[in-house]
Amino acid sequence: MLDCLTRLDSLKRPRLLSRAARMGARDYRRNVHLPRLLGYGPLPRHGEAMMRLLEMEDELNTRRTEEGTTYPMLRHIDVLIALVGEARILRASQAELR
Template sequence: MQDLLTMLTRLHRPRLLMRAARIGAEDYQRGTHLPRILGFGILPRHGTALLKLIEIEADLNTQRKAADG
């Protein structure tokens, strides 16, 4: 299994999507947003949360590519 840093460096997304993510990150509040996004009642550890977010993002990216194609 790849380490988290390798997984993140291998992500390639359209510039507009990355720009939107950076803008959204300015207002991101881990304690407020993360439990809602992950569906957890409590905050998971950073590594666990990151793995779950990568998994969710990969699914969304697959859907985005299917809609574009």
């Protein structure tokens, strides 16, 4: 199985979704955004959060391709923002360990 960063890097999404996620990730705050998406309670570790977000994103992308305009696009963007934000945090923490 691919690790979560590799899975994120291999996602192929429409340019507009990708751009919205990158722009939104600038203001990403883990303690505010993750509970809205994953539920309230203790926040999971970065890798676990990314795996859960990747599962959610996969489901939303399937709905995007099958349902067209009736799928929850804003939710999809929120999940992508959280994915990019978590990836940035995870990569920064890995760089500090080196």
